[in-house]
Amino acid sequence: MINVEPVAVPGAPLARRNPVAKLAAALVFSFILIATLDPVAPAIAIAVELAVLPLFGVRYGVLARRAWPLLASAGGILVTLVLFAADRSGPVLVEAGPVLVTQGVLVTALGLVLRMLAVALPGIIVFATTDATDLADALIQNAKAPARFAIGALAAFRLVPLLEQEWRMISMARRARGVDAGRNPVARLRLFVSTAFALLVGAIRRGTRLAVAMDARGFDAGTPRTVARRQRFTAADGLLILGATALAGAALAVSVVLGTFRPLIG
Amino acid sequence: MVSAVGVRGFGWRHAGRKAWAVRGVDLRIDRGERVLLLGPSGAGKSTLLAALAGLLPEDSGEQEGTVEIDGLDPRKARERVGVVFQDPETQLVMARAGDDVAFGLENRGVPAEEIWPRVDEALRRVGFPYGRDRPTAALSGGEQQRLALAGALALRPGLLLLDEPTANLDPAGATLVRRAVADALDADTTLILVEHRVAEALPLVDRVVVLEPGGGVRADGSPEAVFAAHGEALAAAGVWVPGHTVPPRHATAPPGEALLAADRLGLPPRLAPTDLQVRAGEALAVLGPNGAGKSTLALLLGGLLRPGIGAATATAALAGRDARTPPHRWRAPALARRIGSVFQDPEHQFVTGTVRDELALGPRRTGQDEAAVRATVDGLLDRLGLARLAGANPYTLSGGEARRLSVATALATAPRLIICDEPTFGQDRRTWRELVDLFAELRDAGHGVVTVTHDPDFVAALADRTVTLERA
Numbered sequence: 001m002i003n004v005e006p007v008a009v010p011g012a013p014l015a016r017r018n019p020v021a022k023l024a025a026a027l028v029f030s031f032i033l034i035a036t037l038d039p040v041a042p043a044i045a046i047a048v049e050l051a052v053l054p055l056f057g058v059r060y061g062v063l064a065r066r067a068w069p070l071l072a073s074a075g076g077i078l079v080t081l082v083l084f085a086a087d088r089s090g091p092v093l094v095e096a097g098p099v100l101v102t103q104g105v106l107v108t109a110l111g112l113v114l115r116m117l118a119v120a121l122p123g124i125i126v127f128a129t130t131d132a133t134d135l136a137d138a139l140i141q142n143a144k145a146p147a148r149f150a151i152g153a154l155a156a157f158r159l160v161p162l163l164e165q166e167w168r169m170i171s172m173a174r175r176a177r178g179v180d181a182g183r184n185p186v187a188r189l190r191l192f193v194s195t196a197f198a199l200l201v202g203a204i205r206r207g208t209r210l211a212v213a214m215d216a217r218g219f220d221a222g223t224p225r226t227v228a229r230r231q232r233f234t235a236a237d238g239l240l241i242l243g244a245t246a247l248a249g250a251a252l253a254v255s256v257v258l259g260t261f262r263p264l265i266g
Numbered sequence: 267m268v269s270a271v272g273v274r275g276f277g278w279r280h281a282g283r284k285a286w287a288v289r290g291v292d293l294r295i296d297r298g299e300r301v302l303l304l305g306p307s308g309a310g311k312s313t314l315l316a317a318l319a320g321l322l323p324e325d326s327g328e329q330e331g332t333v334e335i336d337g338l339d340p341r342k343a344r345e346r347v348g349v350v351f352q353d354p355e356t357q358l359v360m361a362r363a364g365d366d367v368a369f370g371l372e373n374r375g376v377p378a379e380e381i382w383p384r385v386d387e388a389l390r391r392v393g394f395p396y397g398r399d400r401p402t403a404a405l406s407g408g409e410q411q412r413l414a415l416a417g418a419l420a421l422r423p424g425l426l427l428l429d430e431p432t433a434n435l436d437p438a439g440a441t442l443v444r445r446a447v448a449d450a451l452d453a454d455t456t457l458i459l460v461e462h463r464v465a466e467a468l469p470l471v472d473r474v475v476v477l478e479p480g481g482g483v484r485a486d487g488s489p490e491a492v493f494a495a496h497g498e499a500l501a502a503a504g505v506w507v508p509g510h511t512v513p514p515r516h517a518t519a520p521p522g523e524a525l526l527a528a529d530r531l532g533l534p535p536r537l538a539p540t541d542l543q544v545r546a547g548e549a550l551a552v553l554g555p556n557g558a559g560k561s562t563l564a565l566l567l568g569g570l571l572r573p574g575i576g577a578a579t580a581t582a583a584l585a586g587r588d589a590r591t592p593p594h595r596w597r598a599p600a601l602a603r604r605i606g607s608v609f610q611d612p613e614h615q616f617v618t619g620t621v622r623d624e625l626a627l628g629p630r631r632t633g634q635d636e637a638a639v640r641a642t643v644d645g646l647l648d649r650l651g652l653a654r655l656a657g658a659n660p661y662t663l664s665g666g667e668a669r670r671l672s673v674a675t676a677l678a679t680a681p682r683l684i685i686c687d688e689p690t691f692g693q694d695r696r697t698w699r700e701l702v703d704l705f706a707e708l709r710d711a712g713h714g715v716v717t718v719t720h721d722p723d724f725v726a727a728l729a730d731r732t733v734t735l736e737r738a
Contacts (some may be wrong), residue, residue: 124723133361151369155359161403162355166614172570173614178602178631178679194617201661202613206356213357216319216349217370217417228381 007066008129012057014240015129019138021237022130025244026122032248033118037262039111041255042118048247049121056129067124074113081109122244132157138231148220155210162206163199170198267336268454269346269424271295271318275331277481278313278322287313289330289481296462297424300457302467302489305477305695306504307666311460314477315427320344335425345374348418352430352692354410357417363389363405364398365498367417374421388420389413392446406556408439412446418452426451428459432466433692436556436720444470462694465508470532476500480552494689502615504696512723515706517723522546525584525683525714526567526593526605530576539576542733544683546583549705549715551725554735561610561687563735567716568607568685569593584682593724599632606676608686616660621652621671624660646674651700666697673704683714690721702727 008015014022033045053063064071082101090104102204136154139145174180181187214220255261277289288310293302305311312572314321317333335343346364351357360366367385376384385398392412396405405413411431428447432440440463448470450459461467474492478484485492485500493500493507523546530539537559542566544550552560565571567578572594582589584604588596593605609615612665618624625643634642647653650670655663660671669689676684684705690698705728708716719725725732 017483027354131361133365151359154361157401158359160354169609169611169614172565173607173609174617175570175598176568176605176607176609176630176676177615177617178599179617180598182597194448198617205613205661209351209353209356210359212321213349213351213414214369216321216344216347216351217359217421218344218373219359219369221344221373223373225372225374226375226378226381228365228372228378228385230378 006127006129006131007058007062009057009059012055012129014052014055015057017240018142018231018233018237019126019130019135020142020231021233021240022126023135025241026126028241029122029244029248030119032245033115034251035264036252036255037111037115037264038255038260039107039114040258040260041251042111042114044251044254045118045248046114046121049118049125050252053125054146056125058125058128063124063128066128067260070117070120070124074117077116078109078113082106085109133229134231137227137229138233141227141231142233147225151219152214155214159203159206160212163203165198166202167195170195170202175178267346267424268297269336269343270297271425271456271458272334272337273314273331276314276317276333278310278317280313280327281325283327286310287327287559288317288477288482291331291477291483293475293483293486295456295458298453299473300451300471301459301473301476302464302471302507303458303460303477304464304500305484306479306696307664309477309479311477312429315349315429315458315460317590318425319347319349319427319492321349322511331577345421346424347427348421348423348425349429350411350414350418350431352433352721354407354414354434354555357414358402358547361401362398363396363400363402366402366413367398367420370417370421377664383637384420391419391450392416393442393449406439406720407435408442411435411439411443415443415446415450423455425456425458428457428461430460430462430692437722438555440466462506462692464506464666468508476505479503488562500698501695504694506695512695512702512727515542515702516728517548519547519710521548521730522712523583524581526581527579528563528567528576529579530577531563531566531573532576533559533562533566533571533574537574538736539568540733541734544714544716546682546714547709547712548730549709549717549728551729551732552716552718552735553720553725553732555737558735558737560735564607564685564687564716564718566594568605569596569601570607577704602628602679602681603632604681605683605685607680608673608676608684608689610687610691612672613661615672617676619659620656621658621660621663622647623658624671624675625678628675632679639675642680646678650674650704651656660665669693669697670700673701678709681713683716684708685716685718687718688720689717690719690724698724 033042082105083099085105087105087108088100088102090102092102096100132154136150139150140147181191273291273293276291277286279286285365291314303311316338325343333340335346358366359369364385368381371381371384392415394416432443435443444466459467459470468489474489475483476485485496497510501507508568525541525546526544528540528542530537530541540563552563554560566573578593580589580593582721588600593601602678616624617627622643625646629639629642647656652671655667689701705715
């Protein structure tokens with residue numbers, strides 16, 4: 001199954017915050033960290049992110065499972081950069097045949113990978129702790145997003161888990177028709193493309209039917225909507241955004257004080 | 267407020283189509299009437315319903331005559347009309363049951379403090395067995411349809427339109443939905459119901475209107491009067507008229523050689539280990555409640571899924587020397603020559619852009635030359651009444667046509683064994699009879715026929731032997 005359900009332990013203090021506040025806090029936190037190229041600020045940021053994780057009610061093992069594609073690609077990038085980057089400055093750390101690892105290359109590569117993790121983790125934490133319905137409600141009520149967009153996206157999102165099942169059915173139906181690719185890579189690619197196309201056609205048809213059903217229940221008919229589930233934006237939500245700003249700023253400040261700060265621009 | 271309907275000389279032609287979807291309909295439905303709308307496939311029932319629901323945008327086709335709800339254009343009277351469609355999956359919007367019922371109330375601008383009491387009342391009226399927080403994805407088809415009905419009723423419509431709300435459900439789910447409709451309706455609602463299965467729908471209605479394909483209303487009156495005067499003709503035209511049974515077509519010869527054997531075949535947790543044998547010249551029906559793994563068994567027997575435990579073994583009669591390898595490891599062309607699988611949703615099976623190419627695909631993949639392919643395709647087009655649709659896109663076919671095409675594609679490679687998953691789901695009586703006749707002919711010609719089905723009439727008409735699965 002494609003997993004889109006939130007995983008937070010219910011009642012965790014920060015997981016319960018307004019979804020728009022969580023989203024804003026994550027965006028601010030990530031955005032500030034993009035400003036520097038050094039490894040120190042993102043390392044501090046990751047430490048902060050991991051430290052607040054229990055407040056969001058997410059277990060470390062659960063986060064690791066959610067974030068494994070990110071971790072795998074970070075590892076891949078680290079190895080690739082260390083082995084192949086043109087920059088070979090600084091003292092030599094390892095020299096084994098053609099492999100030459102210097103301090104300069106290691107610092108640059110680590111900086112990049114740590115930034116990637118530090119910037120991506122807040123988003124992962126927010127989506128792991130936020131129910132999609134709550135997010136759509138909060139976007140409409142607290143961020144003044146159009147209901148047409150937020151509810152439409154929410155309804156489409158609900159159909160996502162069906163796609164995987166649909167893919168399996170289409171693949172089996174093709175095999176039953178005598179269509180398979182065997183070991184031929186070109187045939188495999190063609191079969192993949194044609195299965196994806198069939199999936200898309202089915203998704204559009206289903207989406208159209210859903211849109212008609214939503215129409216029939218008066219969606220987007222021009223009547224001002226009321227809300228059944230009230231989302232409140234409280235002082236605590238404002239504090240969450242402020243806190244995220246302060247912590248990211250502090251990480252940058254430490255980096256400046258230690259003299260490792262390397263601005264992205266300039 | 268209860269609504270009245272006036273239809274005068276109504277016709278609708280979808281943009282880009284030559285034929286009118288519906289034409290020349292005159293109809294007056296008074297407040298509080300309960301009408302069953304009948305007609306063979308293609309008579310325009312769904313189009314008429316869409317027009318009444320105000321769901322035909324003016325720029326999407328050409329209109330003749332008028333349709334009015336309480337004297338208003340239906341597009342301006344949407345607030346008075348509630349609709350429940352056929353497909354449960356695509357009419358639920360929200361992730362939680364209560365939120366879904368609330369969705370329509372929010373759209374209509376119902377004050378927030380009134381929403382939840384009305385949600386609870388609607389859920390109670392349809393006998394919804396769970397709380398508001400129940401995830402909609404965890405509901406069975408019958409439960410989803412009851413929830414969709416609650417979503418429509420919460421808006422207190424003066425006119426309720428039900429477009430084959432039970433066609434995609436198993437018998438138990440369909441019964442629950444009909445009971446919910448019967449219990450939930452009050453004197454404040456006019457009802458128009460489209461339903462193939464007339465006998466089951468009759469307790470809900472007091473008037474029957476039959477649309478004529480090609481235009482107009484063929485019959486209109488009390489159920490007794492309409493069926494007494496037109497029962498025979500309606501049954502022939504594809505309507506399920508009560509009391510018009512179909513003569514059974516059982517095998518006249520004893521079954522032939524074994525084709526495929528399941529030996530403790532299973533896939534936990536979807537299917538418990540199952541033993542059965544499939545024989546040539548025999549129609550085998552696989553029965554059992556939802557969740558017993560009938561569809562999984564069909565996929566395993568069809569060589570489309572790898573068994574979790576046990577084995578499906580083909581005999582030499584079916585597979586020659588390949589009988590030593592299990593069907594799920596055969597290459598696809600070899601599989602298609604021996605076992606034809608027909609899926610529950612015909613659209614899953616369509617690969618090409620025209621009906622003709624669709625039929626030619628299998629024979630080409632299994633290496634027939636072009637002359638042989640053409641002969642096979644023409645033969646099947648004829649036999650299944652698809653000749654005039656040869657150039658049409660498979661996705662534009664009606665339900666009955668799509669079903670016939672999906673069966674025809676499986677037959678195109680002349681497999682000895684045919685496996686069908688719910689072939690009669692949602693079909694009108696004519697397509698249903700054609701399927702019975704077709705499978706009977708195949709069986710009598712020495713093919714093995716396996717059908718997974720919930721349809722007791724189909725079992726009674728065709729099956730020579732039944733296997734009933736228990737819930738895994």
